[in-house]
Amino acid sequence: MITLYGVAISNYYNKVKLALLEKQIAFTEEVLPPAQSEAVLKRSPLGKIPFIKIDGGYLSESQAILEYLEEAFPEHPLYPSDLFERAKCREFIQHIELNVEQIARRIYAEAIFGGKVSQEIKDEVLIKVENGLKGLARLMTLSPYALGDHFSAADVVAWPHFQLVGFATQQIYGRDLVAEHIPGVAAYMQLIENRPHAQLVGKDRAAALEAFFKNR
Template sequence: GVSNYYNKLKLVLLEKQLPFREEVVYPWQRDTYWDDSPLGKIPFLRTEFGGLSESQVILEYLEDAYPRHPLLPADAFERARCRELMQHLELNGEWVARRLYKQAFFGGQVSAETQDEVRNRLPLGLRAVAARARFAPYALGDAFTAADCAAICHLMMIQLATQAVFGEDLVQQHLPEAVDYLAQMASRPSVARMLADREQALLAFQALGVPYDG
């Protein structure tokens, strides 16, 4: 999939060793999956009980329904820390950088005002991530967790987007320890598969020549 939220869940499924089937859908096909995703957002999960949308909801469901190979820490406070880091990665990092994607990946243009806003706000989010992440060797320390599934996908996109639009890597500038972390994680089997599949999906989407609407 192209979506980093989709790929976050793909890593969860692969790490939990759960069987799953992928289906290619596009935003303009929303009429075919309203029942699974009430706002027509991707990703969504079809289960024997019905559809689920929102990546964090799906992640929590998979943890509850399939407790083998857990990706959330057993300790209550550490679980909260894991969720906190994912929130910072998504709300204060990826959602800020997302405003660049139209220009970074899909041939559009982003206004100078938007670029300035991202350049000013994104370092704050990355500093929040730095305050909670360890990257030693994983996002929260010794064990691979759901925070890694989020960090790998979102930080990679922030790197690519800021390099494409600004000509500089804001992750390297404001979260330098994550650069080696991402390089190391790229060789993990689940991550290597996700990255290869993402590249093919992105090329296929770009070939359609459809304007990106965020």
């Protein structure tokens, strides 16, 4: 049995959770926010979430977890069998996380957590996120899924990231940059949200967000 640690407001947590559900892997969840306590650092070297507990120990970093799950549980694959198409899936994931989500998270402090971000950072993030999304649009086929006619790891990753980046940019710039730069993304998001496992993840995420904003 796998234990998934983290919080349901995290897009990276929800990425791993959706993968576990779609691959039909048995797991339990333990609510645990990121922390610098010794107890957490022993399991996740920077105190980040999500991380998982497996028979051999603990594993952190969401993409490393996704790759492990694919190799350890080959049933219900999330990656294409063709080597080039598998590499394209990994390319997509790296692009969306490095050139879109990791850039956009610089404005989360204000968009989500009630802090303040300088105008200089906002301007820089705007340019870089727009460029990243334009590049991502060149990789996506939306036919009807991110990279073709099969649901894949690309969709597991895109769905929670698009949700958060779209929300954050709407809050800061008054514009949903994901909707602006990914043609057809609204229909795509609805397609993913029609999946029962995505609905479960979304329901848990909504409840966690409600509790977070209530207690902030």
